[in-house]
Amino acid sequence: MLALALLLLAAPAADPAPQLSAAEMRMAATVDREYERSVALLQRLVDQNSGTTNLPGVAKVGEMMAAELRDLGFTVTWKPLPQTERAGHLIAVHAGRPGTRRLLLIGHLDTVFEADSPFQRFVRKSEEASGPGAGDDKGGMVVMLAALRAMRDAGTLDRTNIEIVLTGDEEDSGEPVALARADLIAAGKRADVALDFEGLAVEDGRDMGSIARRSANDWTLTVTGKSGHSSRIFSPAFGDGAINEAARILAAFRTELPEPDLTFNTGVLAGGATAAIDPSGAKASAQGKSNIIPAQAIASGDFRTLSEEQTRRVRGKMEAIVARHLPGTDARIAFKPGYPAMAPTAGNRALLDRLNAVNRDLGLAEMPPLDPLKRGAGDISWVAADVDGLVGLGTASRGDHTPDEVVDLSTIRRQGKRAAILMSRLGVERR
Template sequence: MIRTALLSAALILSTPALAALSPAETKMVGAVDAAFDADVALLERMVNQNSGTNNIEGVTKVAEMLRPELEALGFKVRWIPQGEVQRAGHLFAEHKGKPGTKRMLLIGHMDTVFEPDSPFQRFSREGTVGKGPGAADNKGGVVVMLSALKAMKAAGTLKDANIVVALTGDEEEAGKPRSISRRDLIAEGKRADVALDFEGLVRLNGQDMGSIARRSSNTWTLKTSGETGHSSSIFSERMGDGAVFEMSRILARFRAELPEPSLTFNVGLLAGGERVDVDAEGVRATATGKSNIIPPTAVAVGEFRSLSNEQTERVKAKMIAIAAQNSAKTKSELVFNDPYPPMAPTEGNRALLARLNGVNGDLGLPAMPELDPLRRGAGDVGFVAADLDSLAGLGVAGGGYHTDREFVDLTSIPLQAKRAAILMSRISKEKAR
């Protein structure tokens, strides 16, 4: 009954606009609907294979599931090992089409935040809702991508399309340095004309939203130091303010002086005392101290998220200036770590969303308004967005991301696959830049 209802709903959605679609596009719509059961079965197989970012074997096995799917579509597949950065690797695949037409870069990822020791391990289904680790983030998006490509092949539009598929194995916790772990993705971005990001579709109040921007993720570590001695001497000319008060001064100025539109910033870890130890990942700290000892050291680990590279550099400059104006007898050191760059909202990205909304109109679907970038986190598309027009959110609709409540709306698989297949088919006919 569920299957019949799904097909009926899909038919109702597409029927009023079929006259606006070409014969090939109409065939794609039918091919996507016919593949629904197979798409869900592939999603279940992928979800049931643990692929936590640090599970090298598990990520590799997911790649092995996907390789034959891509090869059957005529893609030349290559595995890019990432042992150099302690990660499994990336699965890239290229389809060569008609020379001189636009080259598309399709981006997704195979890893999840759920490692083998997580109790959340298996796929389950309740009607049109699927649950499981990575079901929405991002295995459902990978299934949408494949379903769209299969529909293009069935309709004959794939043969002329120039497409590179980039499925990373460590999006949730990219290997460092990122100059290595994202080297191949960046290189493909420089060769392509359009990037399509198959991470999750955002819905607000039942309305599908278009994502033309994603903010950056910039992590930082601030260390302060000062003189130490008996607490009765604090603030004296000889002892100064101590490391903790200097840390408090800097953080208070961050809070007062950094705010601007589209920017968020946070302190996620803070410790100070006579001795402080922070692990290499910046996620655990231990501190010792006494109430009558002026603390000589303090450490804060945080992040900020920006909408453009220009905003990133402006905020960094403000933070550096604030941290450098040290109080008496104190010093500070501010270090910025490997960032996830932003996908800034550009006119080229808006034009891509307009193209997608043209597809929506022809499918009889409502237009997708621009999503507020404050509602999107950082993603791999940020590494290429400065080089080409980009569109995000082409994956599945779902929720509960990064929790054991993660779910996917299974009906969004065919919906998104139809949109993507028609959009890519139309782009594939355009001349390259």
């Protein structure tokens, strides 16, 4: 027992925590003992490219994760989704003790780095490593497996009801979204707790707890005006032209929309005699001349909110601003919902309290709630309306979504311990 206690924490901590049970001490020791195995698995996952549109690559990462989960006693299903032009999702189920809480674990197989990216390989430097998806989210999946292996070795996995959904298109969801997220939403309705293994947020050297994620909603503004010789612009007969009117509407967004927890952005803008944005939303084209009043303008962007009520309110304000278009012009705004919001509910706060109880017993510092403006949208939001949840159980990293992505390998240890003990405690409670 003393040997296990001495192995308990890799990070600096207080004396061996007296509140840990023998099984929990064994879990902590297993995470430490298997650390290099976890790092080796992370390297194999990272070295397999799984950019969202590299469908074979995503499937191969799914196969690697499936093998690990089958070894832990999970029933694994690969759900292909050719209808959405994405690889599919991995779904794994472990049946535990009847009548106890059902845990949903969420992660994703894909990365933002496609097969033609020059950023392809895992490179370790002591307790850090760079590589595509090393933190987001392959590091998170490794933490998940480290925790589950520790639970198996301590005998707590057998009694725990767990469903795992690893999506293959978190970074760029397939369409239609209703089909792309149907399995995850259904799993959320079955679950009592959702735990998202995306990255751990760290501020000023302090681990943070995440109980909320904001939504992501796209919009497209289309403005038309009367074309003619530029000498007639601003006259009653011709009005302001499409570009000036689009600029006026966007300026009104800036002055009238701001409120707490909201951000909004114009990402692409074009105007002229003709103007268009391609179906991908990434490229715009326009034609015109300096002496012609522009007949068309188009802009697209997004806005992010902390609740679905806020989404509805902001959308209504944007529609009202656009409806006030000036004479001689017409304006329309269309919305494309993306990720819903995960509001900071009382249930989510209670789960963070449970995690902080684990931290106290491990001798780790309390994790304050993270400002949701500092997290992007994510898959747990699709189940947030049905089940309480926590975000950020994966590894800490920096430079995510860039060729400078670097994962803090040491966080596999403390995150694996936190997750294993939290899941073991939640998993024995009655529904």
